[in-house]
Amino acid sequence: MKHDMGFDEAPDRHDGRANPVFLGVERAIHEHRLPPGTRLAEAELCEIYGVSRTIVRAGLQALTHSQLVTLVPNRGASVAKPTPADAQEVFEARELIEPRTAREAARHATPADIELLRRHSAEEHKALDARDYGRSLRLSGLFHTEIARISGQKTLLGFVDQLVSRSALIIALYWHRERARCDSQCHERLIDAIAAGKPDEAETLMRSHLVDIHTALDFRDAGDSQRDLRDMLLP
Amino acid sequence: MKHDMGFDEAPDRHDGRANPVFLGVERAIHEHRLPPGTRLAEAELCEIYGVSRTIVRAGLQALTHSQLVTLVPNRGASVAKPTPADAQEVFEARELIEPRTAREAARHATPADIELLRRHSAEEHKALDARDYGRSLRLSGLFHTEIARISGQKTLLGFVDQLVSRSALIIALYWHRERARCDSQCHERLIDAIAAGKPDEAETLMRSHLVDIHTALDFRDAGDSQRDLRDMLLP
DNA sequence: AAGATCAGAATTGTATACGAAATCTGCAAT
């Protein structure tokens, strides 16, 4: 008999997220290479990633769980296309949850964490200067999940992860770049507050940062959303 | 017949949740027929639900994503066993999110919603009187997700769903019944506040209700038991 | 007798094939 002391410690996300299809598509969405609504045929993904349908289907299922992909029976998968109402909800949820993760991050951050955040922010600037908007967007999202990680709340981290992912789709649909760009400074002020161990300030900064993004969304043209007739007629 | 006021009706979860394995195991966990740590062998589930390994694996993946099941490579699946730290986190998250859903529910509830909640609460009492703790537990959880549904925030509903599910495991591990039972009155006072359209009161009641449950948890010991899977899954 | 070792059994991970059902596409007919 083995020494089974009953404690399984940190069992390394073995859900379905270590899947080439999941990782590849997720990343492509984060970097705005895959616009909302793109069809994702199984055979195509098999070729692209050199795996069997077994793996492709598992990946698509995982993506569906994170709400990055919409799976319709017998009609296959496509990149999710959040409605304005979805977008509203996602940012309301972020405004509820992330101020808390920022607060907790300010309480728990180690010097190594701070350094990671700063390096991160620098990368973000570099990508922005290089006009590499895909990369800068992904890094900007990663910044938020990184704060959630530092907060030490794995449960909230999972939620933030999903919300940030969906935000990439929302931004692709409803963001117009010509609007204000406070991001860079916002992120740095947040790092300062976290580094200084000021939970209240971090919380407030995060909240207003999210509100800024939220209010900069523009729902007037719902993108060239060619919603198929089925969706419009059946309900 | 649909009595839905033209809002998007829940677009039929076409993720992986309409899966006999997912539904059966989820329900068994909610009703405390499947204790934390129970091994879930693929072949066994194939027999029990009369489906192929494809479906079983899809169901297990979905369950893993909702953190009800732990999947270890090459070693299979078992019902998740939240640590005391996990339990702490889950309830902290609930205390953050559910006061908000209660507040929004108080703002959006229709008479039909109120009636549903009251009928629900009555069922819960009936199950409790009949000493059917499995059923009463499931209904108690459903009450919380129902409030989240009424709030109209599908995103938060998803989170609450997951948190309530995990709470079933946490209660199975760390709850001792001899402790206080405020639930019944708590739920009814909540319904009253929602019916009266008092967001602040609903929010406060929900928060204190959750804190009550949270503080009634006891992390000193975590029992372990092994029974026959078939008995637990086929009621 | 206690513990280590190792071969066989059991289980999981992945690939592939097949039939059924649904969907999509293009052509023909009205």
Next chain:
DNA sequence: ATTGCAGATTTCGTATACAATTCTGATCTT
């Protein structure tokens, strides 16, 4: 031009095969 239909395509569920890993129990060593 629209409708109707047949064939091609795609997805879905299942079954099967096989490699890789883990588990189990019997044997061997000390």
